[in-house]
Amino acid sequence: MQRALLALLERGGTGALATVVKAAGSTPQVEGARLLRRDDGSCVGTVGGGGVEHAVIELLEAVRRDGRARVVALDLARDLGMCCGGRMEVFVERIEGTPRLVIFGAGHVALAVARVAPSIGFSVTVVDDREELNDAARFPDATRILASPREARAALAIDERDWLLVVTHDHRLDEEALDTYARGPHAYLGMIGSKRKVRRVLDRIRARGPLPPLERVYAPVGLSIGAVSPEEIAISIAAELVSLRRGQATRPSLGHLRHLGEGDEPEPA
16 A cells, blocks of 8 residues: 555655544454555555445545545445444545646746745756756756757656646747647646747647647646736746646636637637
């Protein structure tokens, strides 16, 4: 169980854990028994099998989705029709690893975001080929990759749990990052820039072929709070990350733009 929990946390996954906190009478498991349900639906451990385990698995999935921990009392005979007739109390809690925020760019906004991201539960990886900016002095707590967005693809090994932020110093690199990583798995991809810039980037990509999936792409990035300074922009980005991570999206992604004609004005915010 400990190894399974550690593996889930280290890869930034989500799950839910049930622990028997009280057992009275004839029960299929003792206090301290645990059952972990991982984000792929697989389970490790047991709270007794049969009807009680089926009921607890349903609770685990509910808690994994809504994040609300709870203690559930089960009368095995009355509630589940089990002949053993005992009673159990089960504590069910959400388990959540540390997701990775990959920041493409090492400028002022990237630096401000890298400073705030750990405080809201993200580990940080910075991708930028400018050694004078992407160094340990500026990003002491981040993993650093000295490469362009496309060159970093193999080293990053992005999957569906990763959050991506595009804030490079060059529109060409922003376009490269969006076109490269929006076509693969990711939890979120945000790109900084005005609506006009977003339109031009999408038009250039569309001129070469089909647009990538945009259902989890947000641009301009961040919630609209009137941010101006890098630190204020970082706060608006952090607010968007928190809102999406907690299932409280306040604006649509760019998914609907896949069907617009070339040159149509996107309305991402």
